[in-house]
Amino acid sequence: MQVIKKESSTELVLKILANSARYDNSCSSSGGRRESHPYGIGNSHLAGICHTWSADGRCVSLLKILQTNICKNNCKYCICRRDNDVPRALLQPEELAKITIEFYRRNYIEGLFLSSGIYRDPDYTMELMLRTVKILRERYLFNGYIHLKLIPGASRELVEEAFSLADRVSSNLELSTEESLRRLAPEKSLGLLMKPLEIVREIYKEKLRKAPASTQIIIGASPESDKTILSLASELYQKKIVRRVYYSAYIPVNKDKDLPAIAEPPFLREHRLYQADWLLRFYGFKLEELFGEEENLPLEMDPKLSWALRNLDFFPVELTRASFEELIRVPGIGPISAKKIIQARRFGELSEETLKKLRISLKRAKYFVTLRGKLLYRANRRTERAFLNKQLALFEDKGKESFALTGSLWKASSMMEPLWDF
């Protein structure tokens, strides 16, 4: 193992530690509410701020970095695992705090996202990270955003201290079953990874709100289905243990017989999981509603459209009367459009013209809504028929014909339901 010594350039150390941190997806800066100190620097903005977008098109908001990539654990999916022969480095708390401040003053970043490999033992690592954060908070009077990774196995006191200093904390569960953890991350268990999150839940005073914590689950390194993954996520939301679950498509960085051989990382699956997660958190969907008989979300269409096609008796939704909750269940209508529709209804008759003016795209929604009882599409138009046929064909071949004949989804649904067999 090549350890980069103290005298090495900050550039090199930063490169190594940023590179090792890049696979962590849970890196947003929203939700913080901290005013600046009159003699200090920094505050946090509720809405979150992106400071740039990296070559992968992802928002860069925080200085996402590891304190060290030296790790005593041997998780098979991780670049920092003990057995890997990669350059190792450690940033001293003083130095990391200084870089954070200098980046912050130049408005490169919104704050710090600090994680770490497990160096010596969990408490030692957590203390090292806390030293960095304390220098920032106490010496520089830095009130910018700080996200701290809680090191599994660290003592309750250190977890409490981390929580009191950070705007957000997280502990990555990584895999959603005990069995998979045993196989791929032998030093870890669900209990161990959940512990810091549970401590945070206990001490977070606002019991009715979700704790300002998050976690990440890797998708595709182990055989769990989307349903298993989302049921874990939904349980975490219900118990208010985390505010957000991040999903990270498995990207092979190591070779190991226990890891799946994949041609491409499952980015589309990751995307569908985020969409489903969004439906759980903001659209009032229940977990069971997101799945038919399959255990995985369909990749060919988003989970809302998939739900709509399985629940045609819910449609058509009449735009002039539907409630907000009904409107947001229509594919293609989100909370913003639903609000606009409701507001526009107060000022007179809703017409297709008004909807157009409001820039509400009916491209997808038109198949699922009526306006004063009138359909908003003509089924004999080739493109529209093609759209529906494509979607329906994914479910049931016979549905295609029946749809083309009746020209209306819900009519087709009530007439042909047995054929569709959803």
Next chain:
Amino acid sequence: MESLIYDGTFVGFLNLLHYLETRQDLTRHIPIWNKRLHPEAKGLLFYKEIPSDIEVAYKYLEVLIKLFGSHIKDKLFLYYLCDTAKIEWPLLKVIGKAREKRNIWQDLTDEDIIKLQATEREFYRERHRFYGLLRFFQIPEGPLIAPFEPKFNVLPKLYPHFVRRFPRENFIIVDVRRKLVFTHLQGVNQLFWVDGLEVELDLKGDPFISLWRDFFREIAVPERVSFKRQRSRVPLRVRKFLPEFW
């Protein structure tokens, strides 16, 4: 066809609105030029320069406040800041309609309101974008300086964010296009126009630029690279002052 030119100040903008309201014969096709954005407009053959008369501006504003309440001031100021959006006519039409129908400002079905609201949203998006994309450069032994070229005149609504964030820093923000400058020096805030600002700054000398560029390169996940997505988020027009794209 005659063009109208105003000096790009709020007073000038109010004078312009007042002039347009009194000239029923003008159509919405008449070109309007903001001198600050288009100094070249003075070279036009036929143009009428709208004077920036503070008395006219005050009186006009007072009339509008009486009609619609004091919030109209903030609205007008905001629309003034949306200086590249060409919304003078929709704004005038709404003011006209509002004389009959007070709650027109909330009427999302009105075509002109839709245009105004869309512009407003765009303005705040632009401001939010520069909360993140503004870059400060350390001048040796001097203050931090942040040049930028926003689409709208967001600086008057942008600087409070940085004053709150950096109460103890000395910094300067320059809207290079409009030659509008904000300074926060020894805790004192000033916002002013500077005509003839031609200072050459060596922005590349800041020692943290290379560290930032290293970080920026390393943080991208190679398997996810998508320059298209990156371009849609960081359009080329804003990259000039972003060292990570140099």
